[in-house]
Amino acid sequence: MSRRDGQTTAGFSGGGQVLVGSYRDYADAERAVDHLSDNRFPVERTAIVGRGLTSVERVTGRLTTGRAAGQSAISGAVLGALFGWLFGLFNWVDPLIAGLLLALYGALIGAVAGALIGMAAHALTGGRRDFSSVGELRADSYDLLVDAAHAIEAGRLLDAEGGPGRGGDPVSTTDDAADETADAAVDEKRDIADEADRRGIDDDTAVNEDRRDKRSRVDHDEEVNAVVQESRRDRRRRAHREAEDQAEAEAAAEDRAERRRIV
Numbered sequence: 001m002s003r004r005d006g007q008t009t010a011g012f013s014g015g016g017q018v019l020v021g022s023y024r025d026y027a028d029a030e031r032a033v034d035h036l037s038d039n040r041f042p043v044e045r046t047a048i049v050g051r052g053l054t055s056v057e058r059v060t061g062r063l064t065t066g067r068a069a070g071q072s073a074i075s076g077a078v079l080g081a082l083f084g085w086l087f088g089l090f091n092w093v094d095p096l097i098a099g100l101l102l103a104l105y106g107a108l109i110g111a112v113a114g115a116l117i118g119m120a121a122h123a124l125t126g127g128r129r130d131f132s133s134v135g136e137l138r139a140d141s142y143d144l145l146v147d148a149a150h151a152i153e154a155g156r157l158l159d160a161e162g163g164p165g166r167g168g169d170p171v172s173t174t175d176d177a178a179d180e181t182a183d184a185a186v187d188e189k190r191d192i193a194d195e196a197d198r199r200g201i202d203d204d205t206a207v208n209e210d211r212r213d214k215r216s217r218v219d220h221d222e223e224v225n226a227v228v229q230e231s232r233r234d235r236r237r238r239a240h241r242e243a244e245d246q247a248e249a250e251a252a253a254e255d256r257a258e259r260r261r262i263v
Contacts (some may be wrong), residue, residue: 019143028164050142051142052140054139055249056138
């Protein structure tokens with residue numbers, strides 16, 4: 001398993017969860033969960049968490065009184081035609097009238113009523129919102145979380161041949177850089193020791209200098225490890241804050257949607 005498997009997040013499914021993959025697009029995260037499901041993995045133990053959520057409202061055009069009336073007229077016509085067809089289907093009108101004719105009458109009445117309602121609703125806004133829009137939530141990346149007890153199996157399935165993999169790791173750049181620095185320091189220390197053995201250096205000064213250099217590198221390795229640990233703690237704190245931001249963004253989106261339905 002990768003270093004990411006050591007990260008845990010609590011609260012998404014009632015217990016600790018492990019981060020096993022991070023994907024740039026929601027479709028990639030969805031594909032990963034679908035792959036787990038196809039291999040009979042208990043997907044109810046997983047969660048897809050958006051990181052860096054952003055609320056985006058895409059403006060679709062200018063909203064005039066005529067356009068508001070037209071949009072509402074279309075909705076009213078469809079609803080009126082449906083009710084008219086149902087009345088004709090169950091013979092609820094006496095004398096009997098053909099269902100198609102009732103649907104036509106319903107569409108006309110619904111269109112007129114819808115247009116009037118749309119005009120009235122637009123007039124009530126007082127010109128404060130003369131545009132139409134579509135709201136959505138976007139995320140910088142999507143993390144795949146799995147219950148700790150099932151994390152190893154999930155990682156094995158994702159890394160298997162033909163699997164979707166675990167995606168990129170945009171958050172752990174600092175950790176990777178620190179680990180690479182530590183690995184490079186260890187490799188360099190090993191090369192120095194091998195070179196000294198080949199040349200047969202026995203001079204006390206060279207030995208003492210090498211020992212000081214080794215101590216210095218050990219201290220550097222300890223500093224690097226401290227940076228890694230601090231970065232991991234900071235990442236857990238960011239994940240917690242982003243989860244709270246997600247909840248607030250969803251609540252705000254629901255509030256805006258409720259206000260639009262009221263209007």
